[in-house]
Amino acid sequence: MTAFNDESGSGDALRRALGVDRRRFLSTCTAVAGAAIAAPVLGASPALAGDRGRDHGQDHDHGRGDALVPADKRGIILYTVRDATGRDPLASDLPSGFREVFKQLSRFGYRQVEFAGYGQHANAPGGADLESVKGARLLRSWLDDYGLRAQGNHGFIPSSWPLTAADLDTFKKHLEIANILGMDHMGTGGDPTSSSYKADWDVAADKWNALGAIARREGVKLYTHNHDAAYGFLLDGGPLDDQGRPTRSSGIRKLEYFLKVTDPKSVWLEMDIFWAHVAQYKFHTYTAHDGSTREKVFDPAALVARNNKRYPLFHAKDGVVNTTSGQGYDMVPFGTGVIDYRTFFSRVGERNYHNPMVEQDNAPSTTDPGQSLKYAKTGYDNLAALRKKRR
16 A cells, blocks of 8 residues: 655656646545555455555566556446546546546556446537447547557446337447447446345346347347345245245345356356445345354355356455444545455456456545546556465
8 A cells, every 4th residue: 555656756747647736636645545544354364455555656567477467457447537537628627538538547557448338528529428339439449549448338238128129229239339349348337136036036137148148149248247235145935925025045145146047158247346345244144944044254256266257347446444334344445445355366366357447436526626537546556566475
């Protein structure tokens, strides 16, 4: 964990690029560093905070091959910097709109991006809505200009089932956009269903198998991105309630069941590692079919390791412990929290397959318009600094 080193020259370059004066820049960086208070990781291996702070601000691979996330796999979801893509370029000297944000992210070192929709400020080049074939071609030209690759999008997944003709047409349009952008993956930020009942997850599996097969024919992997609720326990047995629904669990988690009943060649997942750790904190006991209370602590890395090829994408998001929030963690810039990413990436392996996207939901600030891009820089540096454990 290291704040930006303003004396190295890289800090000054970033400060100038973001249009922030030196005093404000240093005070913000000090605040970021102070957020990383040492605390135990809940239900996981001890954090190795001292090792995570090496090589910040530089990609020091030097051919050693010990980087846990290879340089070409370091990405960011644009939701993190949504205030920047949505900013009016006529009212600010800060990077604004997709083109300028791509330029800045490329300077930081990122080589991949994940979209969270295709909208930007109306005054940015290309206009407000780039959710079209024409818009996708423009976005692709900018990605190519700055050496970036699009890996996915949190976009349109039909809510209707069976599919309506209109929803099918819109879905196919998004697949065409994905192919123009060169994306291997297309997904959504929501769970397949919000239900806890097995029957509803069976319906969701049928829908996703069908949609995934359509996407597969177009050369795109369809994925679902999940927060903590999907790792809760499936209600699949025991006494029935007054509507004939099960009230107890066999101990299988909802998303584990979804993995079991969906086609591994058509349906994929993106683990948000922060929310998976929230689930570890929240969902550690269940009521079994016989009425007994049983403990089953969630291990996010073990789930990925058992289903490794099903997880081409991750959200790399960090947190500090807060046992009063109901979630166990508060979000902080990547690499300044206590989630043990060195151990996580070491355990899941397949470092040339997975694509971690730095994310911070609360990066935009109402008082510091440059904050989200500064935190994006912090995230890149800390992702690049992760190294294999020495034997």
